[in-house]
Amino acid sequence: MTAITILVDAFVTALEVPRSEVNESLEYNSHKQWDSTAHMILIAQLENDFEVMFDIDDIIDMSSFTKAKEILTKYNESISF
Amino acid sequence: MIVLITGAYGGIGKAACFSYAKNATRLFITGRDQDKLNALVAELTQNFSIPIDAIAADINDNAQVKVLFQHIAKTTKRLDVFLHCAGTLTQQPLMMSRFEMIQNEIASNLTSAVLFCQFASKLMMRNKQGVITLLSSIVASQGSAGQSVYGAAKAGIEGLVKSLAKELGSVGIRINAVAPGFIETPLVEHFSSEEKTMIANKTSLGRLGNVDDIVPVLQFLSSSNARYITGQVLAVDGGLVL
Numbered sequence: 001m002t003a004i005t006i007l008v009d010a011f012v013t014a015l016e017v018p019r020s021e022v023n024e025s026l027e028y029n030s031h032k033q034w035d036s037t038a039h040m041i042l043i044a045q046l047e048n049d050f051e052v053m054f055d056i057d058d059i060i061d062m063s064s065f066t067k068a069k070e071i072l073t074k075y076n077e078s079i080s081f
Numbered sequence: 082m083i084v085l086i087t088g089a090y091g092g093i094g095k096a097a098c099f100s101y102a103k104n105a106t107r108l109f110i111t112g113r114d115q116d117k118l119n120a121l122v123a124e125l126t127q128n129f130s131i132p133i134d135a136i137a138a139d140i141n142d143n144a145q146v147k148v149l150f151q152h153i154a155k156t157t158k159r160l161d162v163f164l165h166c167a168g169t170l171t172q173q174p175l176m177m178s179r180f181e182m183i184q185n186e187i188a189s190n191l192t193s194a195v196l197f198c199q200f201a202s203k204l205m206m207r208n209k210q211g212v213i214t215l216l217s218s219i220v221a222s223q224g225s226a227g228q229s230v231y232g233a234a235k236a237g238i239e240g241l242v243k244s245l246a247k248e249l250g251s252v253g254i255r256i257n258a259v260a261p262g263f264i265e266t267p268l269v270e271h272f273s274s275e276e277k278t279m280i281a282n283k284t285s286l287g288r289l290g291n292v293d294d295i296v297p298v299l300q301f302l303s304s305s306n307a308r309y310i311t312g313q314v315l316a317v318d319g320g321l322v323l
Contacts, residue, residue: 037251044206048158053151056199 003079007072010049011065014042026065052076083157085109087140087197088167090117092266093216096292097164097299102129105162109134109153112167140167140193141185150200162303163201163213165194170268175229183230190234194241198256202249209253212303215242217260217314223323235260239314246312255311257302262318264290285320294319 011022015033028034034042043059046052046068052075054062062068069081084101088094089110102108102125110133112118118135125133136152138145153160169189171182194215205211220228221235242258249256263269263280272280281289298317301307 040203040206041209041252044203047154047203048207051155053147053154 003072004081006049007046007065007068007081010045011042011068014038014045022065024064024066028063046072050076050079082161083107083109083153083159084162084164085111085153085160085201086164086166087111087193088165089135090114090121091166091168092268093261093264093292093295093299094164094166095121096296097166098125099128100296100300101162101164102131102133105131107132107134107157109136109149111136111138111140111149113137113139140197141188143196146193146196146200150204154204159208160201160204161208161211163197163205163211164299164303165197165213165215167193168216168268170228170231172227172271173230174227178230186230187234187237190231191237191241194238198241198245202245202252202254205254206252211254212307213245213249213254213256214299214302215256215258217242217258219260219262219316219318219321219323221260221314222316223321225323242314243312250311255302255307257307257310257312258314259295259298259302260314260316260318261295262290262316262321264292264295266292280321283322284318288319290317290319 008019008022012019015038017033028039043054047054050072058071062071073079082105084105086094086097086101089098089112098110098121108131110118110121115137118137122133122135134156136149138149140146169186171186198213201213215238217238218235220232221239224232238258242256245256262284277289281287295317298315
């Protein structure tokens with residue numbers, strides 16, 4: 001499974017949104033499903049799926065689907081989206 | 082059931098380790114001193130065959146706590162029960178308390194609990210279930226001369242439990258605290274026998290508590306029997322009025 005598929009799956013599972021809504025325009029607090037509770041679940045899901053443990057600054061900073069890709073790449077340079 | 086216990090070789094912590102080793106599938110134990118942890122592991126493995134990971138960490142050091150949780154995440158990918166037994170008690174009138182001592186007392190008893198809850202809940206969220214139990218103290222609600230900083234920190238624990246229960250309930254995580262009364266552990270060994278007798282006389286049950294009075298309550302709170310209990314502080318004090 002590719003990294004982008006894993007990432008999209010994580011967003012679909014954590015935010016409980018259709019796959020079609022997981023795209024570059026998806027942002028924290030702008031989509032009704034991505035609230036603070038969903039954000040906690042998303043972080044847990046991403047840490048599990050990508051086997052990383054985010055710093056608090058990055059958890060706060062992960063404000064969009066695009067940003068999630070950028071932050072994950074920082075933790076694992078071998079990941080490419 | 083994957084269990085993490087801090088302050089593992091302390092009075093309540095050690096008793097909790099022996100109790101949880103009976104029904105856990107894996108036990109993670111932590112404390113500051115690796116030698117003491119290893120000695121505890123040796124004792125535990127004489128009686129139980131479950132895997133036990135002993136990881137030394139300073140509960141006030143964010144980086145060390147992160148390494149501990151990275152180890153848990155890598156090893157089991159989950160955490161079901163977190164029990165925060167670590168803490169310190171410095172008996173000192175406020176007027177004679179140095180700033181460093183005040184900071185350390187707050188850090189060991191409160192900030193560490195906040196930090197561990199942050200990491201533990203993140204790991205529990207992966208499975209949308211988990212139970213956190215913190216240790217408060219009767220001092221939080223009743224006060225005790227010479228324990229104002231300790232009491233303030235423990236009152237903070239109770240505030241933490243109330244708010245975090247609201248924050249984490251929707252993701253299947255329960256959090257409660259136990260507020261022990263005077264329990265005979267190394268934490269209170271500096272009390273004289275006269276002082277202990279005086280305190281025992283202030284309890285309804287007429288005796289001091291011991292770790293066996295506390296651990297079954299910890300077990301209950303983390304069991305499915307307590308599945309509808311969260312955000313509570315349960316006094317286990319023999320009816321002590323300070």
